[in-house]
Amino acid sequence: MSPKVDSDTLRVLLVDDHDLFRTGLRNLLEEQGVQVVGEAASGFDAIRIVREIAPDVVVMDLNMPGMTGVEATREISSIAPLTRVVVLTISDQDEDVMDAIVAGACGYLVKDSSIEELMRGIKAAAIGESLISPPIASKVLQRMRAVTLDQGAETIRSELSERELDVLRLIANGKDNAEIAEALHISPKTVKNHISNILMKLQIENRIQAAVYAVRSGIV
Amino acid sequence: MSPKVDSDTLRVLLVDDHDLFRTGLRNLLEEQGVQVVGEAASGFDAIRIVREIAPDVVVMDLNMPGMTGVEATREISSIAPLTRVVVLTISDQDEDVMDAIVAGACGYLVKDSSIEELMRGIKAAAIGESLISPPIASKVLQRMRAVTLDQGAETIRSELSERELDVLRLIANGKDNAEIAEALHISPKTVKNHISNILMKLQIENRIQAAVYAVRSGIV
DNA sequence: TGCAAGATGGGCCGTGCGGCCCATAGGCGC
DNA sequence: GCGCCTATGGGCCGCACGGCCCATCTTGCA
Numbered sequence: 001m002s003p004k005v006d007s008d009t010l011r012v013l014l015v016d017d018h019d020l021f022r023t024g025l026r027n028l029l030e031e032q033g034v035q036v037v038g039e040a041a042s043g044f045d046a047i048r049i050v051r052e053i054a055p056d057v058v059v060m061d062l063n064m065p066g067m068t069g070v071e072a073t074r075e076i077s078s079i080a081p082l083t084r085v086v087v088l089t090i091s092d093q094d095e096d097v098m099d100a101i102v103a104g105a106c107g108y109l110v111k112d113s114s115i116e117e118l119m120r121g122i123k124a125a126a127i128g129e130s131l132i133s134p135p136i137a138s139k140v141l142q143r144m145r146a147v148t149l150d151q152g153a154e155t156i157r158s159e160l161s162e163r164e165l166d167v168l169r170l171i172a173n174g175k176d177n178a179e180i181a182e183a184l185h186i187s188p189k190t191v192k193n194h195i196s197n198i199l200m201k202l203q204i205e206n207r208i209q210a211a212v213y214a215v216r217s218g219i220v
Numbered sequence: 221m222s223p224k225v226d227s228d229t230l231r232v233l234l235v236d237d238h239d240l241f242r243t244g245l246r247n248l249l250e251e252q253g254v255q256v257v258g259e260a261a262s263g264f265d266a267i268r269i270v271r272e273i274a275p276d277v278v279v280m281d282l283n284m285p286g287m288t289g290v291e292a293t294r295e296i297s298s299i300a301p302l303t304r305v306v307v308l309t310i311s312d313q314d315e316d317v318m319d320a321i322v323a324g325a326c327g328y329l330v331k332d333s334s335i336e337e338l339m340r341g342i343k344a345a346a347i348g349e350s351l352i353s354p355p356i357a358s359k360v361l362q363r364m365r366a367v368t369l370d371q372g373a374e375t376i377r378s379e380l381s382e383r384e385l386d387v388l389r390l391i392a393n394g395k396d397n398a399e400i401a402e403a404l405h406i407s408p409k410t411v412k413n414h415i416s417n418i419l420m421k422l423q424i425e426n427r428i429q430a431a432v433y434a435v436r437s438g439i440v
Numbered sequence: 441t442g443c444a445a446g447a448t449g450g451g452c453c454g455t456g457c458g459g460c461c462c463a464t465a466g467g468c469g470c
Numbered sequence: 471g472c473g474c475c476t477a478t479g480g481g482c483c484g485c486a487c488g489g490c491c492c493a494t495c496t497t498g499c500a
Contacts, residue, residue: 163447406479
């Protein structure tokens with residue numbers, strides 16, 4: 001069985017300003033066994049729902065009135081780093097492609113993709129991988145060489161204080177609270193306080209997820 | 221056992237592209253009773269002379285125009301396995317350290333070593349032992365540890381059963397034992413047993429380190 | 441001057457975790 | 471058939487963990 005990704009357990013939020021598209025997509029995904037835990041018609045709603053229910057994957061349309069999908073993606077990546085955003089938009093000509101990627105999108109699919117392709121994109125995102133429609137993949141790679149280096153790490157780390165990063169690094173090394181306290185010359189209780197703040201800021205549940213986050217973010 | 225090494229009978233070849241250095245070194249060695257049976261200013265000459273006179277020990281500089289000392293060492297080790305090569309090079313910063321070791325160098329000394337140290341290195345090489353300058357030695361050990369760990373990790377990973385890999389993947393997703401049990405349709409107690417086995421096999425302490433290992437190994 | 445935020449701590453408490461013992465069932469090789 | 475390994479499960483236990491209160495002190499900003 002080897003549950004690389006068990007689609008049954010995947011909690012997905014749909015964000016699109018067209019009710020009809022959302023409804024149709026919901027049905028398709030649910031037929032595939034995906035648990036659609038919410039729908040949003042705007043970026044604002046999307047952010048609010050992400051705060052509330054912290055879905056595994058957000059399927060995000062870019063073209064929406066009010067807050068754009070790019071802005072919503074950026075905000076979601078900031079407040080819930082473990083929630084992966086898959087952009088699903090009209091055309092590969094969309095000029096926001098790069099912005100969406102930089103904003104933290106974990107996948108980029110065009111709307112005429114098949115349901116199978118969307119499923120693969122969602123599953124890939126859920127495990128931290130990315131599925132990008134071939135037409136735009138090369139553009140992305142080219143652009144990425146120019147930008148990323150400081151930006152990606154910068155925004156994420158600004159959420160955590162220096163001291164919290166110290167603690168996070170030690171967490172990722174498998175240290176327990178007593179060892180962290182000794183290494184930083186502080187009380188174990190202070191370590192626990194820092195960890196509580198880290199978990200709250202990253203919207204995660206436990207130190208294991210924190211360690212994984214640290215490794216994936218290149219903090220350690 | 222331990223063939224007696226009489227420095228009077230030691231036949232040494234000096235390889236260095238600097239005439240002055242070779243000459244000075246020859247005098248020093250001959251004062252110590254070493255029989256310098258040849259000098260070479262290049263790797264090609266060194267190989268030729270080794271073929272002709274089969275010295276006991278070759279004292280080899282690494283930085284030479286044309287064929288490098290590493291290449292010459294590799295060739296000599298191949299054509300005259302009984303001839304020991306002692307690398308004598310400028311700095312412990314030399315990047316070729318490991319290459320030289322792999323190429324078959326039987327000792328590794330920096331050029332600011334004392335004549336006594338060089339003598340000990342040559343005698344050691346002559347009886348199949350190795351003298352390595354401390355700054356170099358630490359690097360070698362470090363590399364060995366890394367290699368050993370890598371190989372160990374590879375070996376060990378293959379020792380993880382499929383079921384244990386299932387569990388490990390879920391650990392890395394931050395799931396607790398109850399969630400893992402539910403996902404795999406087994407008892408939480410069985411999950412704990414699997415985890416205990418994983419920790420033992422990977423020689424780690426807790427599930428955090430297991431999660432980090434999984435991420436770094438690309439298992440998730 | 442006051443106030444917000446961060447770093448430093450303490451106490452209490454429920455629960456998750458991992459180690460220790462143990463058993464049973466099934467497959468695989470000798 | 472016998473031994474070995476794996477997967478499955480149980481009971482017990484001590485400790486680590488994370489949430490919930492709370493406090494103090496410093497720093498910086500308005």
